Amino acid sequence: MNTAFLRAAALSALVLSTAARADEPQTTAWRILADLTTEIGPRLPGSPREAAARDWAVARLSALGLANVRSEAFPIQGWVRGEEQSRLTAPYPQALHITALGNSAPTPAGGISGELVYFPSFQALQAAPEGSLKGRIAFIDHAMRANQDGSGYGPYGQARRQGPSVAAAKGAVAVVIRSIGTDHNRDPHTGVTNFAKGAAAIPAGAVSNPDADLIARVARTGKPMQLALTLTGKPQANLPSGNVIAEVPGRDPSLPAILLGCHLDSWDLGTGAIDDASGCAIITDAALRLRAQGQPLRTVRLLWAGSEELGGFGGQAYAAAHADQPHALAMESDFGADRVWRVRFRLAETNRPLADRVAAALAPLGIVRGNTVANGGTDVEPIIERQKLAVIDLDQDGTRYFDLHHTPDDTLDKVDPAQLEQNVQAWTAVLGIVANEPGPLGGQ
Amino acid sequence: MNTAFLRAAALSALVLSTAARADEPQTTAWRILADLTTEIGPRLPGSPREAAARDWAVARLSALGLANVRSEAFPIQGWVRGEEQSRLTAPYPQALHITALGNSAPTPAGGISGELVYFPSFQALQAAPEGSLKGRIAFIDHAMRANQDGSGYGPYGQARRQGPSVAAAKGAVAVVIRSIGTDHNRDPHTGVTNFAKGAAAIPAGAVSNPDADLIARVARTGKPMQLALTLTGKPQANLPSGNVIAEVPGRDPSLPAILLGCHLDSWDLGTGAIDDASGCAIITDAALRLRAQGQPLRTVRLLWAGSEELGGFGGQAYAAAHADQPHALAMESDFGADRVWRVRFRLAETNRPLADRVAAALAPLGIVRGNTVANGGTDVEPIIERQKLAVIDLDQDGTRYFDLHHTPDDTLDKVDPAQLEQNVQAWTAVLGIVANEPGPLGGQ
Numbered sequence: 001m002n003t004a005f006l007r008a009a010a011l012s013a014l015v016l017s018t019a020a021r022a023d024e025p026q027t028t029a030w031r032i033l034a035d036l037t038t039e040i041g042p043r044l045p046g047s048p049r050e051a052a053a054r055d056w057a058v059a060r061l062s063a064l065g066l067a068n069v070r071s072e073a074f075p076i077q078g079w080v081r082g083e084e085q086s087r088l089t090a091p092y093p094q095a096l097h098i099t100a101l102g103n104s105a106p107t108p109a110g111g112i113s114g115e116l117v118y119f120p121s122f123q124a125l126q127a128a129p130e131g132s133l134k135g136r137i138a139f140i141d142h143a144m145r146a147n148q149d150g151s152g153y154g155p156y157g158q159a160r161r162q163g164p165s166v167a168a169a170k171g172a173v174a175v176v177i178r179s180i181g182t183d184h185n186r187d188p189h190t191g192v193t194n195f196a197k198g199a200a201a202i203p204a205g206a207v208s209n210p211d212a213d214l215i216a217r218v219a220r221t222g223k224p225m226q227l228a229l230t231l232t233g234k235p236q237a238n239l240p241s242g243n244v245i246a247e248v249p250g251r252d253p254s255l256p257a258i259l260l261g262c263h264l265d266s267w268d269l270g271t272g273a274i275d276d277a278s279g280c281a282i283i284t285d286a287a288l289r290l291r292a293q294g295q296p297l298r299t300v301r302l303l304w305a306g307s308e309e310l311g312g313f314g315g316q317a318y319a320a321a322h323a324d325q326p327h328a329l330a331m332e333s334d335f336g337a338d339r340v341w342r343v344r345f346r347l348a349e350t351n352r353p354l355a356d357r358v359a360a361a362l363a364p365l366g367i368v369r370g371n372t373v374a375n376g377g378t379d380v381e382p383i384i385e386r387q388k389l390a391v392i393d394l395d396q397d398g399t400r401y402f403d404l405h406h407t408p409d410d411t412l413d414k415v416d417p418a419q420l421e422q423n424v425q426a427w428t429a430v431l432g433i434v435a436n437e438p439g440p441l442g443g444q
Numbered sequence: 445m446n447t448a449f450l451r452a453a454a455l456s457a458l459v460l461s462t463a464a465r466a467d468e469p470q471t472t473a474w475r476i477l478a479d480l481t482t483e484i485g486p487r488l489p490g491s492p493r494e495a496a497a498r499d500w501a502v503a504r505l506s507a508l509g510l511a512n513v514r515s516e517a518f519p520i521q522g523w524v525r526g527e528e529q530s531r532l533t534a535p536y537p538q539a540l541h542i543t544a545l546g547n548s549a550p551t552p553a554g555g556i557s558g559e560l561v562y563f564p565s566f567q568a569l570q571a572a573p574e575g576s577l578k579g580r581i582a583f584i585d586h587a588m589r590a591n592q593d594g595s596g597y598g599p600y601g602q603a604r605r606q607g608p609s610v611a612a613a614k615g616a617v618a619v620v621i622r623s624i625g626t627d628h629n630r631d632p633h634t635g636v637t638n639f640a641k642g643a644a645a646i647p648a649g650a651v652s653n654p655d656a657d658l659i660a661r662v663a664r665t666g667k668p669m670q671l672a673l674t675l676t677g678k679p680q681a682n683l684p685s686g687n688v689i690a691e692v693p694g695r696d697p698s699l700p701a702i703l704l705g706c707h708l709d710s711w712d713l714g715t716g717a718i719d720d721a722s723g724c725a726i727i728t729d730a731a732l733r734l735r736a737q738g739q740p741l742r743t744v745r746l747l748w749a750g751s752e753e754l755g756g757f758g759g760q761a762y763a764a765a766h767a768d769q770p771h772a773l774a775m776e777s778d779f780g781a782d783r784v785w786r787v788r789f790r791l792a793e794t795n796r797p798l799a800d801r802v803a804a805a806l807a808p809l810g811i812v813r814g815n816t817v818a819n820g821g822t823d824v825e826p827i828i829e830r831q832k833l834a835v836i837d838l839d840q841d842g843t844r845y846f847d848l849h850h851t852p853d854d855t856l857d858k859v860d861p862a863q864l865e866q867n868v869q870a871w872t873a874v875l876g877i878v879a880n881e882p883g884p885l886g887g888q
Binding site: 034038039040041042049092093094095097184185186187209210213214217218270271407408409411412413414 | 478482483484485486493536537538539541628629630631653654657658661662714715851852853855856857858
């Protein structure tokens with residue numbers, strides 16, 4: 001109970017009162033975040049709203065005086081949401097709150113129905129005999145809990161990422177999972193799934209945690225369960241997407257640049273405040289504060305990536321388009337807007353003194369040094385891997401991130417201006433060192 | 445910030461982990477609550493599910509060995525939910541999460557659209573000139589905050605109870621309010637509204653708090669707002685409802701009975717766990733624990749009322765049907781399942797020693813004595829007023845009640861078994877005194 005207690009204490013100290021908006025912060029970070037979520041809102045990869053967001057971003061970044069602002073288009077294999085309904089029809093009739101996963105195949109417009117088979121975990125589903133789900137609908141439960149470092153998302157997220165593919169291979173006609181989330185609201189969490197090559201794509205959805213609790217309770221009675229399911233969302237090829245790029249030019253253009261990543265697209269259920277308008281807000285405000293301290297030695301390039309949510313397409317497109325340009329170091333902000341609590345590095349051994357200086361600059365902000373290797377994030381990983389770049393991770397407190405991630409609840413009111421500001425200060429402190437470092441920067 | 449902090453700390457210490465169900469309590473109260481919400485779920489007044497709940501209740505109360513278990517039918521002026529959609533279409537396109545209020549008139553199936561006029565409060569709407577809303581849609585904001593005693597619901601709830609009627613009188617074609625709730629989820633709060641005699645009924649809905657925040661932010665820009673609204677729910681006359689009654693017979697049937705009230709119906713968005721399966725669970729378990737201590741002197745009658753949510757129809761039907769039967773004292777549980785923190789009385793001055801004994805019995809449970817007059821609640825008030833009954837209120841902690849009230853989030857996982865048990869113990873302690881009191885009990 002203590003963990004839950006502390007966690008929610010932290011959570012709700014941060015949720016702003018709606019009446020407090022008269023004292024809204026006027027930082028660049030807050031204005032980007034508030035205006036993007038208000039004027040554009042949801043911006044699904046490949047959608048007209050993602051395109052509107054690119055136009056918005058180009059206009060805003062230009063208005064802020066950044067250099068070389070441009071949009072770089074690429075096509076994606078997209079997915080469009082449709083109608084979403086589900087009901088337990090036996091043994092007890094109950095409406096369920098469901099949302100389709102990205103890449104879900106469509107049901108017929110009238111829906112399907114079938115026996116619902118309960119699996120307490122992804123591993124239990126894996127252990128089911130081949131063919132045992134023929135004509136049935138699989139339900140995958142899990143026990144993800146909130147962690148500060150978000151480390152539950154990897155293992156428990158298998159239910160979403162691989163569960164539908166595994167269920168399809170065993171004959172299931174559809175799959176429903178407990179949302180990959182840690183809240184207790186009736187708002188299900190969407191997110192992408194992928195079907196293995198050769199596996200049939202089937203309809204795949206997530207129910208909210210209280211709905212999953214209900215299914216688990218009914219499953220414990222041993223009575224057969226029947227589910228009716230309508231999910232008409234479906235893949236759509238060749239949709240337009242794109243990255244937006246902007247720069248603070250350095251004094252020495254011959255030095256490899258510092259690359260800062262975030263993503264502009266969002267899932268369509270919320271307004272993409274914590275995922276990831278806040279990341280774009282943080283890196284942009286930090287770059288501008290760096291510039292305000294005098295022109296940096298190295299160029300700082302901002303990558304507001306497109307179509308991260310459906311498969312990291314923006315980061316891949318960036319790496320392919322910019323493979324011949326030298327980069328020195330990459331960083332990414334894509335884990336909400338709560339405070340940075342840890343810094344981690346991927347630097348050549350010769351850069352240990354640089355890492356020490358960065359860590360020392362962050363200590364007054366309450367940030368500790370981690371001893372595992374930094375990895376960047378989806379939008380910068382492709383260029384990191386291709387060019388073996390140095391990486392610094394500013395790890396944010398993720399304790400409440402998966403309460404909100406990929407849900408309708410990802411809205412502006414969830415961002416705490418004080419923690420957003422701490423992020424900007426941390427990024428500014430790091431940039432002040434690495435963007436003015438004349439010596440070589442290299443990954444491990 | 446401190447208030448919000450403490451409040452959410454309290455809240456989330458109480459939310460059960462979904463994995464903890466192996467140690468589910470086996471009290472009668474918990475079993476009623478868990479089984480009613482799982483096997484029946486939502487039970488809108490006048491609906492087939494409310495009828496199913498009555499059958500369930502008669503079966504369960506009979507199985508628990510209560511006496512004179514019966515259902516007492518009455519017809520109601522009902523309301524049925526329809527399709528619900530809303531979008532801000534200008535100046536920024538944004539989907540809104542909306543739900544219709546009970547007694548809302550329907551829009552055409554294709555919806556309506558119109559200019560959205562922002563009012564910061566119900567009082568501001570009242571001050572608008574006559575006719576000024578002709579052809580427009582009114583938006584009513586408010587600043588309700590969580591209070592332990594729930595005292596915000598009265599004044600801020602005017603936006604819902606009277607707002608639509610006032611807007612209609614000024615020419616509005618529809619009205620949208622900020623949910624009467626204190627959470628930050630995308631789940632709007634429903635609830636009943638009433639149109640004054642002679643006022644045209646218009647479509648009326650509530651948006652979630654984050655959606656209301658968005659509307660308020662856009663309103664501050666001064667740009668004209670356009671809203672598209674589809675709410676096809678509508679009133680329906682002559683639907684079947686009913687009360688369920690059960691008794692613990694007393695040793696002296698000539699003594700007026702003790703009446704304990706709760707309501708069996710619920711709004712249809714959630715499963716009615718805190719509103720009000722928990723109330724029925726608490727009073728029933730307490731009556732059974734009283735019986736287990738030996739047959740009480742007075743009969744204790746349980747009233748599981750129907751159709752409370754649409755206008756207190758069950759309590760009115762009970763008072764009319766049982767006007768000629770003597771009652772001594774009435775109590776009601778209809779404010780969730782969080783702990784009782786205060787006791788209040790409405791007793792004849794000669795019963796002050798009885799009140800002192802009750803207060804003394806409750807003190808070890810952490811319950812303080814309040815100095816205002818007890819009022820019972822919607823389901824028992826009609827018989828209280830008719831017969832001038834004595835009343836004792838066991839006031840529950842309402843700090844998080846309006847986070848959940850009338851939303852899809854009113855589900856079993858929100859009930860803390862430890863606090864539910866404290867309620868049952870408090871009710872048992874009071875019953876042990878009042879149901880064995882030979883002298884006259886009287887209200888003020």
